[in-house]
Amino acid sequence: MATRIECRAKEIVVYLDGEIDHHSAGMIRVSIDDVVLTKRPQLLTLDFEKVTFMDSSGIGLVMGRYKIMKSVGGAIKVTNLSPTAYRVMKLAGLEKLGEISQREVI
């Protein structure tokens, strides 16, 4: 799991890569929160395009980042989810916390 973080003017974009489970979520969480708490952006975008597997740890990751963003007065957006990951996120009702969208089918 490698995570690339891009800082723009008022937005941070996180490009997640590989598998998200309980094992990898901890490390991802730390790397995102470090940047968010220093930069305090208005928007945090989590890009799931390169995520090959995700279980409910992915939901915990998004919910936790939503809370952090709320505490700094910002919002969260989740993009490029696989159909399965999208199903899991919907199951958790995450669309109520921020914008979530699926990958475009090629």
Added chain:
Amino acid sequence: MKTVNEMKLVIDSRSINEGFSRVAVASFISCLDPTVEELTDIKTAVSEAVTNCIVHGYKEKMGKIYITVSIFEKGLVKIKIRDKGVGIENISEAMQPLFTTAGDERAGLGFAVMESFMDKVKVSSKIGKGTSVTLTKQLIGR
């Protein structure tokens, strides 16, 4: 019903084994020629059950996780994931969506995901003895 094929796997309750366990199960059932979606469903459910053993069953302790995968006639798959950990006091409460005892970063949706991705989820548990989760799915295949 008759078992066509079966495998058993014993792993340490280390989080690094979460990935290995779901891939091992997926690899074993690949002889049934499942669809990509069926494989993803099973991998996700196995990941949830194994994570439960690590996070809840054994907590900070180290223990063994016992996985048995049985394939029956006509593509019926049964996966039993068992630990010898602390056990669950109230199973129906533990299975409630959003219920968790593991803090902020766990969504409390492990059982909800298992139930949504598999046909049947059976849980039995004894305090101080451990917990066993049996996941069943009828594969249609390609």
